[in-house]
Amino acid sequence: MNPTTPAKRIALFGSTGSIGTQALDVITSNPDKFTVEVLTCGSNDELLIQQALKFNPNIVAITDERKYLRVKEALSQTDIKVFAGEKALEDVASMDVYDMMLAAIVGYAGLRPTLNAIDNGKPVALANKETLVVAGDLIMQKAVEKRVPVIPVDSEHSAIFQCLVGEMRNPIEKVILTASGGPFLGRKPNFLVNVKREHALQHPNWNMGAKVTVDSATLMNKGLEMIEARWLFNLHADQIEVLIHPQSIIHSMVQFQDGSIKAQMGLPDMKLPIQYALTFPQRIPNDFTRCDFKKIKTLTFEEPDIKTFRNLGLAMEALSRGGNLPCIMNAANEIAVYAFLKNRIGFLDMTDVIERTMQTVHYIDKPTLAEYFESDGEARSFAADLIKL
Ligand code: NAD
Ligand code: MG
Numbered sequence: 001m002n003p004t005t006p007a008k009r010i011a012l013f014g015s016t017g018s019i020g021t022q023a024l025d026v027i028t029s030n031p032d033k034f035t036v037e038v039l040t041c042g043s044n045d046e047l048l049i050q051q052a053l054k055f056n057p058n059i060v061a062i063t064d065e066r067k068y069l070r071v072k073e074a075l076s077q078t079d080i081k082v083f084a085g086e087k088a089l090e091d092v093a094s095m096d097v098y099d100m101m102l103a104a105i106v107g108y109a110g111l112r113p114t115l116n117a118i119d120n121g122k123p124v125a126l127a128n129k130e131t132l133v134v135a136g137d138l139i140m141q142k143a144v145e146k147r148v149p150v151i152p153v154d155s156e157h158s159a160i161f162q163c164l165v166g167e168m169r170n171p172i173e174k175v176i177l178t179a180s181g182g183p184f185l186g187r188k189p190n191f192l193v194n195v196k197r198e199h200a201l202q203h204p205n206w207n208m209g210a211k212v213t214v215d216s217a218t219l220m221n222k223g224l225e226m227i228e229a230r231w232l233f234n235l236h237a238d239q240i241e242v243l244i245h246p247q248s249i250i251h252s253m254v255q256f257q258d259g260s261i262k263a264q265m266g267l268p269d270m271k272l273p274i275q276y277a278l279t280f281p282q283r284i285p286n287d288f289t290r291c292d293f294k295k296i297k298t299l300t301f302e303e304p305d306i307k308t309f310r311n312l313g314l315a316m317e318a319l320s321r322g323g324n325l326p327c328i329m330n331a332a333n334e335i336a337v338y339a340f341l342k343n344r345i346g347f348l349d350m351t352d353v354i355e356r357t358m359q360t361v362h363y364i365d366k367p368t369l370a371e372y373f374e375s376d377g378e379a380r381s382f383a384a385d386l387i388k389l
Contacts, residue, residue, distance in 0.1 A: 011038035014104035016047040018209045019127045026275045037098040049074040093117045103128045125277035127153035129228040134327045135372045136231030151277040158273035159251035159264035176253040178245040182217040195347040205248040205268045223315020237320040244302045310351045324364045324375040331379035332357035357383045
């Protein structure tokens with residue numbers, strides 16, 4: 001970056017999460033390149049307050065309105081504006097106080113702020129994959145209409161994005177999304193039936209928020225990422241392949257029409273894709289641990305076991321049928337993962353909840369935004385009824 005370039009003003013939505021805190025580490029290491037203008041979170045007032053006192057943003061917003069007074073009081077000696085409530089987060093995304101949004105809220109809750117940022121003409125570094133799963137067509141259409149770049153943060157999509165730099169006119173034959181396989185790679189249903197929250201939260205390679213960690217264990221994460229890739233890179237379902245690669249060194253690959261394959265590699269560390277999304281098209285130096293192939297020695301690959309990890313099969317179905325089916329699937333998955341994390345249902349029950357919800361909520365071929373919202377609500381209440389939440 002040119003030394004005279006002004007610092008980029010970042011709005012960090014989901015600042016208290018795994019991606020959010022790692023993004024703040026990247027920003028801390030590059031104080032001349034970034035300022036933090038907005039911090040938002042769901043309910044972690046303590047961490048939000050600490051972050052606000054350290055980064056002195058223009059605005060903080062917290063979804064949980066019961067925490068408003070606590071945050072307001074803690075920041076009373078500062079000029080920081082404090083807002084609370086779901087609507088407040090959406091409104092902040094529409095304000096002209098930042099240059100780029102890092103969308104790092106987890107789940108469906110990230111959709112409206114992200115949509116508002118795009119509508120507001122602000123580039124988005126997108127970690128929140130659920131946004132594209134729910135309404136990828138409308139999001140990408142809006143991004144094209146507003147000429148707003150949507151830069152992926154998810155490591156696989158960042159890898160594909162990096163492989164595509166300089167290849168603008170060269171069509172993609174297929175993309176190969178790599179997956180670690182999660183903590184239960186090689187396991188069969190007779191093992192999975194007894195899996196508890198504590199086991200599922202132990203990911204071998206990545207340290208992430210609870211929801212995405214469970215999604216990685218069920219392989220739903222890879223299913224969500226197939227749909228995310230479909231919209232980010234304008235692909236057909238049959239151009240997206242999943243390959244299990246337990247070492248998580250190759251973050252994904254692109255195969256071009258001449259058969260040439262490009263891969264992006266590195267140690268599994270989300271700080272790298274976060275930094276790349278924030279500085280694109282530049283690469284800037286950092287002190288992250290480097291990948292030493294002499295130590296890694298072996299990279300292995302295998303086919304995903306869709307018979308055991310049925311969520312991936314359900315996501316493939318949602319991807320090929322399209323319409324509101326990915327939105328329905330996502331809603332049912334969020335309810336199922338939440339219930340699993342509360343020890344209300346078993347590991348394999350999650351798939352049954354998702355499957356039955358997908359079979360029941362009515363299918364719409366070309367939904368409007370309002371219809372996506374309705375489908376989400378309908379799917380959530382159907383799934384919750386199934387679980388008796
Ligand atoms: P996390 O659970 O650690 O953090 C989520 C953040 O969202 C927190 O700041 C939380 O306060 C906020 N939040 C939760 N519910 C909210 C609500 N209803 N309204 C407003 N804010 C709310 O999650 P994470 O692991 O940081 O993941 C964030 C997103 O990035 C997810 O969509 C995930 O799939 C994606 N992602 C994460 C990783 C990773 O390594 N953690 C990797 C790739 C993609
Ligand atoms: Mg990923």
